[in-house]
Amino acid sequence: MFERNIYDHYQLYCEERFMLGDLEGFEANREYYVFVPIEFTAGQSIQDMIVMTEHLKTTGERGVADIIRTVHNQAVALVDGVDGFLFKLPKSEAEWRAEAEESTGRSLAFFHYKGSNIQAAAQSTANYYGQWKFIWEKRLTQLEQWYQTMLQRLPQTEVDDAFLMSFPYYMGLTENAIQFVADSDIDEPYRGNEQPVICHNCFTDRSWLTSPNTAQSLIKLPSHFIIDHPSRDVAEWIRHEFHGEEFSETNLLKFIYDYESVKPLTSYSWRLIYARLLFPLKYFETLENYYGTQLKEERLYYGEKFFHLLDREQRNQTFLSDFHQLMANSEMITRVPRVDWLQQI
Structure with a gap:
C-alpha cells in the first residue's frame, strides 16, 4: 500500500x-x-x-x-x-x-x-519567540482543571492517586519557570538585542x-x-541528555563549551535555558498522553512512564539545584538567579 x-x-x-x-x-x-x-x-x-x-x-x-x-x-x-x-x-x-x-555543540551554534x-x-x-510564558500558563491551567476534577470525583487508578499527590509540587516548578521568563524580560537590559532564529521543536x-x-x-x-530563541535548542538538548540512560556531566560540559566556542551564551540565554529546565515538560507530556488516550495499552505505557518519572524526580531536583555550580565555567551563568526552595528540599 x-x-x-x-x-x-x-x-x-x-x-x-x-x-x-x-x-x-x-x-x-x-x-x-x-x-x-x-x-x-x-x-x-x-x-x-x-x-x-x-x-x-x-x-x-x-x-x-x-x-x-x-x-x-x-x-x-x-x-x-x-x-x-x-x-x-x-x-x-x-x-x-x-x-x-564538528561536534554537536558547534554544529548547532553554526546552524x-x-x-x-x-x-x-x-x-x-x-514563531514561538516570546510565547513560552503564555503557552506554559495555558498548559498549567488545563492540568489544574484536571486536578480539581479529580479531587471532586476521587481517584480511580494508581496514576490518579500519584497525580493528586504530585501536582502541587510540579505546579510550583511550573510557576517558577513562568516567573523566571517574566522576570528575565524585565531584568535583562540587552534582551531586545536578541533576535529569533530557526531552531527545532525539540532538539536532541x-x-x-x-x-x-x-x-x-x-x-x-x-x-x-x-x-x-536559540536557548530552546540548548535547553532541550540538555533535558534529553539528562533524562537519557547514559547521562554524563562530561558530555554536557563539552556540548556547552563547544557551543560557546562559536556562539557565546548571554545572561538572558542562560536565564531562558534554566527556565526551560525548570518547566517540567516530561511531567506535562506524560500526563497529557495518559489522559488523552482511551487505548488500554497506551494508558499502561504512559502510566509506567509516569511512575518512572516520579521515581527520578529527586535526581532532577539535585540537577536543578546544582546547575549553576555545574555550569560555573560559563561566565554569564553567574547572573542567573537561583531557586532557593530547591536548595532546601
Missing part, C-alpha cells in the same frame, strides 16, 4: 525502502525520500517550512531536505492511512566533510547563525538524520523547524 500511495500521489516508484529512525524512507530515480506523518511535525504550515528552508539554503546550510508536493500540487498526502509530508533528502557532498567532523535574521519571523505561525542528538548517502547525522527536516 505504501508504494502504491507514493506512486499515486507523487509518480515515484519505490525502488528500495529503508527506515530513518521511526520514519519510512525510499529510493527513487537515484534520489532518497522520507515520508513524515503530520503527528511527527512541529505543526507549522507548508509555507513556513518553505520559507525556513529557503532562508537556510541562502545562508549556506546544505543539509536541509526539500518538501515535495503531490502531482495535484497538494502539500499533504494520505500514505498508508496516515496524512503526512514527503521530503527529498539532500545529496552528500564533499564539502560536508568538515561539517561532519543558529545560519538561521538568524529571518525576515518572515514576525508573521510566521511557527536524533533530530538530524543519516541516510543511505550520508553517513553522518547532517540531514535536517523542515518538519522539525520552528522560530524561537
Whole structure:
C-alpha cells in the first residue's frame, strides 16, 4: 500500500525502502525520500517550512531536505492511512566533510547563525519567540482543571492517586519557570538585542538524520523547524541528555563549551535555558498522553512512564539545584538567579 500511495500521489516508484529512525524512507530515480506523518511535525504550515528552508539554503546550510508536493500540487498526502509530508533528502557532498567532523555543540551554534535574521519571523505561525510564558500558563491551567476534577470525583487508578499527590509540587516548578521568563524580560537590559532564529521543536542528538548517502547525522527536516530563541535548542538538548540512560556531566560540559566556542551564551540565554529546565515538560507530556488516550495499552505505557518519572524526580531536583555550580565555567551563568526552595528540599 505504501508504494502504491507514493506512486499515486507523487509518480515515484519505490525502488528500495529503508527506515530513518521511526520514519519510512525510499529510493527513487537515484534520489532518497522520507515520508513524515503530520503527528511527527512541529505543526507549522507548508509555507513556513518553505520559507525556513529557503532562508537556510541562502545562508549556506546544505543539509536541509526539500518538501515535495503531490502531482495535484497538494502539500499533504494520505500514505498508508496516515496524512503526512514527503521530503527529498539532500545529496552528500564533499564539502560536508568538515561539517561532519564538528561536534554537536558547534554544529548547532553554526546552524543558529545560519538561521538568524529571518525576515518572515514576525508573521510566521511557527514563531514561538516570546510565547513560552503564555503557552506554559495555558498548559498549567488545563492540568489544574484536571486536578480539581479529580479531587471532586476521587481517584480511580494508581496514576490518579500519584497525580493528586504530585501536582502541587510540579505546579510550583511550573510557576517558577513562568516567573523566571517574566522576570528575565524585565531584568535583562540587552534582551531586545536578541533576535529569533530557526531552531527545532525539540532538539536532541536524533533530530538530524543519516541516510543511505550520508553517513553522518547532517540531514535536517523542515518538519522539525520552528522560530524561537536559540536557548530552546540548548535547553532541550540538555533535558534529553539528562533524562537519557547514559547521562554524563562530561558530555554536557563539552556540548556547552563547544557551543560557546562559536556562539557565546548571554545572561538572558542562560536565564531562558534554566527556565526551560525548570518547566517540567516530561511531567506535562506524560500526563497529557495518559489522559488523552482511551487505548488500554497506551494508558499502561504512559502510566509506567509516569511512575518512572516520579521515581527520578529527586535526581532532577539535585540537577536543578546544582546547575549553576555545574555550569560555573560559563561566565554569564553567574547572573542567573537561583531557586532557593530547591536548595532546601
